[in-house]
Amino acid sequence: MKERVSILDGNTFLVCDRRGDIEPSFDFPTGLFSFDTRFLSTWLLTLNGQRLHTLSIDDAESYRTRFFLVPGEPTHYLDAKVSVIRSRSIGGSFAEELTVLNHSEQEVGFTLRLDMAADFADLFEIKHQRQKKGRSVPTVRDGELRIGYQREAFHREVVVSTSAPGDIDEQGMTFRIRVAPHGEWTTRLHVATVIYGARGEDIRATLPLGGHRSAGAIHAEQDELLNRAPQLGCDCQPLAGAYRRSLNDLAALRYESITLGVRLLAAGLPWFMTLFGRDSIFTSLQVLPFLPELISPTILMLAGLQGSRLDDFRDEEPGKILHELRYGETAGFEEQPHSPYYGSADTSPLFVVLLDEYERWTGDATMVRQLEFQARGALDWIDSYGDLLGTGYVWYRTRNPETGLQNQCWKDSWDSISYRDGRLPGFPRATCELQGYAYDAKLRGARLARTFWNDPAYADRLEREAAALKERFNRDFWIPDREYYALALDPEGKQVDALSSNIGHLLWSGIVDDSRAGRIAEHLLGPRLFSGWGVRTLADDEGRYNPIGYHVGTVWPFDNSIIAWGLWKYGFREEAGRICEAILDASRYFDGRLPEAFAGYERDLTDYPVQYPTACSPQAWSAGTPLLLLRVMLGLEPQGEHLIIDPAVPDGMGRVELLDIPGRWGRVDALGRSRTPHDHRDKH
Numbered sequence: 001m002k003e004r005v006s007i008l009d010g011n012t013f014l015v016c017d018r019r020g021d022i023e024p025s026f027d028f029p030t031g032l033f034s035f036d037t038r039f040l041s042t043w044l045l046t047l048n049g050q051r052l053h054t055l056s057i058d059d060a061e062s063y064r065t066r067f068f069l070v071p072g073e074p075t076h077y078l079d080a081k082v083s084v085i086r087s088r089s090i091g092g093s094f095a096e097e098l099t100v101l102n103h104s105e106q107e108v109g110f111t112l113r114l115d116m117a118a119d120f121a122d123l124f125e126i127k128h129q130r131q132k133k134g135r136s137v138p139t140v141r142d143g144e145l146r147i148g149y150q151r152e153a154f155h156r157e158v159v160v161s162t163s164a165p166g167d168i169d170e171q172g173m174t175f176r177i178r179v180a181p182h183g184e185w186t187t188r189l190h191v192a193t194v195i196y197g198a199r200g201e202d203i204r205a206t207l208p209l210g211g212h213r214s215a216g217a218i219h220a221e222q223d224e225l226l227n228r229a230p231q232l233g234c235d236c237q238p239l240a241g242a243y244r245r246s247l248n249d250l251a252a253l254r255y256e257s258i259t260l261g262v263r264l265l266a267a268g269l270p271w272f273m274t275l276f277g278r279d280s281i282f283t284s285l286q287v288l289p290f291l292p293e294l295i296s297p298t299i300l301m302l303a304g305l306q307g308s309r310l311d312d313f314r315d316e317e318p319g320k321i322l323h324e325l326r327y328g329e330t331a332g333f334e335e336q337p338h339s340p341y342y343g344s345a346d347t348s349p350l351f352v353v354l355l356d357e358y359e360r361w362t363g364d365a366t367m368v369r370q371l372e373f374q375a376r377g378a379l380d381w382i383d384s385y386g387d388l389l390g391t392g393y394v395w396y397r398t399r400n401p402e403t404g405l406q407n408q409c410w411k412d413s414w415d416s417i418s419y420r421d422g423r424l425p426g427f428p429r430a431t432c433e434l435q436g437y438a439y440d441a442k443l444r445g446a447r448l449a450r451t452f453w454n455d456p457a458y459a460d461r462l463e464r465e466a467a468a469l470k471e472r473f474n475r476d477f478w479i480p481d482r483e484y485y486a487l488a489l490d491p492e493g494k495q496v497d498a499l500s501s502n503i504g505h506l507l508w509s510g511i512v513d514d515s516r517a518g519r520i521a522e523h524l525l526g527p528r529l530f531s532g533w534g535v536r537t538l539a540d541d542e543g544r545y546n547p548i549g550y551h552v553g554t555v556w557p558f559d560n561s562i563i564a565w566g567l568w569k570y571g572f573r574e575e576a577g578r579i580c581e582a583i584l585d586a587s588r589y590f591d592g593r594l595p596e597a598f599a600g601y602e603r604d605l606t607d608y609p610v611q612y613p614t615a616c617s618p619q620a621w622s623a624g625t626p627l628l629l630l631r632v633m634l635g636l637e638p639q640g641e642h643l644i645i646d647p648a649v650p651d652g653m654g655r656v657e658l659l660d661i662p663g664r665w666g667r668v669d670a671l672g673r674s675r676t677p678h679d680h681r682d683k684h
Contacts (some may be wrong), residue, residue: 422543
């Protein structure tokens with residue numbers, strides 16, 4: 001597999017190969033992207049007609065990268081007389097400084113060429129290999145290469161300029177240069193991405209931050225964010241590295257909404273650089289104890305875009321919280337339903353869970369009162385449109401069989417929900433974790449109604465409904481001879497009996513009967529589900545198990561963080577610690593940046609976690625994982641105006657100290673130590 005290198009600042013990002021080049025490709029998509037459009041599809045550097053070879057890459061920061069290059073292919077003995085440094089940064093626009101260094105004792109002439117092209121492909125067109133329907137025109141004017149694209153009112157443009165004189169044509173720029181002995185030559189290239197509005201203006205110029213920022217401004221903002229977060233001191237280097245990397249990535253994933261001008265967290269690079277209901281909610285839950293001020297814009301945005309009508313194309317229903325919001329061409333022309341799309345059965349109950357958790361941490365009663373209508377709407381959705389079969393469970397079936405998602409739970413790939421023998425059930429489906437989320441939402445909604453909405457009767461009703469749901473669920477989903485909960489119910493109400501990681505989400509929601517929690521914990525940490533690096537999405541003896549299948553055997557860090565939280569809630573502190581330990585161990589092999597998913601191979605088989613080939617990285621809820629694991633290990637739980645701290649640090653991890661944890665209590669410190677001291681010789 002080719003290795004990608006990326007830089008990003010919010011919704012503008014660049015993905016290239018290890019030479020820094022961008023080439024048109026569908027199996028290995030690279031390019032300069034902004035708001036769901038690829039503005040550069042070719043950016044290819046040659047020196048005297050030769051491609052360059054990478055000596056080293058400096059990519060320590062998310063928004064800038066340096067490539068150290070020499071011409072030709074690598075050989076055992078390399079004595080290059082010339083080298084090239086590509087220094088690039090991103091901040092709404094893209095800038096690259098090219099430096100050619102002559103290492104010989106004579107003046108040398110070089111021809112430096114950058115091939116450039118823009119296909120203005122929508123992300124969905126790249127994923128599904130569709131042809132463009134608009135017209136693209138390159139022009140050379142006033143020392144710039146301008147490539148414009150238009151399809152009716154949809155108008156985008158990329159403008160490339162250079163600081164050094166060169167020959168500019170419609171396919172790129174050529175520089176014929178002479179470099180003195182041991183001298184150097186430099187040019188600075190600037191690439192502006194323009195998103196035109198209905199009146200011909202650049203939309204991003206109207207945003208509060210102007211859509212374009214310098215590298216210095218980005219660095220200052222990220223530093224300011226890191227300084228606001230609690231300070232971690234610990235003996236465990238994987239934890240320290242993952243925490244720092246996560247905060248950096250979360251800062252980099254913040255972007256300005258092109259519609260409302262607020263700062264939100266994008267879900268992940270490269271495919272999900274936008275607002276996602278489920279991803280944004282889970283990430284918010286992970287981040288809340290560390291940077292609570294990042295959360296309120298997401299809650300308000302989700303509330304503001306809550307479904308208000310029946311729209312089969314978008315899977316929209318009154319009270320439903322969105323799944324995904326897109327800004328690209330295919331959404332604009334309704335070739336995709338993502339403007340926004342509502343194909344999630346879990347976002348509505350999770351919205352109520354987040355709103356309650358947010359108030360418990362921050363004490364922001366104003367927001368809870370402000371969003372009473374939206375929270376009630378989400379709760380009403382559970383029992384109306386969510387209960388498709390009138391059985392008291394949350395079911396899903398897309399209203400849009402053409403382009404709607406089949407699976408509308410977090411495992412939303414087509415084959416993720418199966419019986420043990422690998423068969424797929426029909427629709428509608430009621431996955432187990434949806435019922436847990438609904439149960440939790442009702443209990444949390446009851447607290448909000450009683451405490452803030454002055455409606456004790458509604459609170460009593462929600463609590464009765466939650467109790468009835470828990471009793472019904474433990475009857476209908478429990479498989480007695482296997483002693484775990486079914487993955488789902490099929491349309492006939494029969495159990496979809498595969499063993500999956502979803503049962504860990506049930507612990508988190510609290511719907512598991514206390515008498516059964518121990519058996520669930522044993523399954524989660526047993527050899528069928530636990531790989532040694534984490535809990536697999538599907539047990540290794542199930543019909544559809546595949547260690548490199550997206551939702552049928554891989555290990556998802558986010559999934560494991562929720563499972564660890566659930567184990568902690570039921571008092572399984574040692575088991576929760578094992579998951580924390582495993583995921584943090586895995587993070588070492590990804591330089592602290594946990595990917596979206598990695599392979600579910602047994603740890604003894606590979607000795608290191610194997611990369612999933614197309615995993616998003618960075619991804620928001622993977623970046624949030626070390627934060628939630630910290631909360632679990634330190635036993636952080638808000639109670640009224642106080643923060644309860646009840647640490648259970650895994651053996652051998654040593655000291656874990658988190659200073660200045662923010663919340664309604666002001667700022668407090670937490671300290672935990674493992675029962676056995678940190679051993680510098682062990683895997684930590």
